[in-house]
């Protein structure tokens with residue numbers, strides 16, 4: 479669940495002092511996805527490329543440790559937080575234990591976030607590395623694929639260090655962000671965040 483009050487309280491950036499935002503690199507069109515694609519296009523985030531009031535810091539934790547293209551990977555036995563604590567594992571599709579590599583990548587991403595003094599992170603949800611709210615619980619290609627509430631390994635590390643993370647599906651939060659980047663932005667008052675979507679509420683029984 480995103481912290482919209484944090485976003486509302488965020489400063490108004492300018493072109494000479496842009497907002498520093500860390501993004502999952504694939505969300506900006508970089509082809510760092512497991513299959514060498516950009517994981518589809520999300521206009522909700524690609525729009526960030528149009529503003530000079532934001533400085534994007536792009537990073538792909540999986541590419542950092544495993545290169546692109548690479549095998550698909552998922553979390554087994556827990557969330558990204560559990561992987562950071564050594565209680566769960568990230569496995570590649572063929573069953574190779576990638577936990578150590580992804581923890582190293584998460585540490586690198588947090589190091590980049592600190593060095594660049596980022597003020598917000600916008601990350602690809604559902605990813606075992608970048609997800610901030612929903613991730614798979616085990617192999618996503620299994621017949622009985624399951625989702626769980628939780629963060630991927632890199633997003634969990636960033637949140638532990640106090641960075642605020644929103645996802646590409648947090649449309650209400652992104653509306654607030656765009657209103658900060660552009661004084662002419664017309665707010666879509668009907669926009670909702672990921673945890674308010676019917677699928678999310680039904681699947682996780684949060685209604």
Ligand code: SF4
Pocket residue numbers: 502503504505510511512517537538539540541602605607608
């Ligand atoms: S690890 Fe993150 S940045 Fe890299 S492809 Fe996956 S979601 Fe995108």
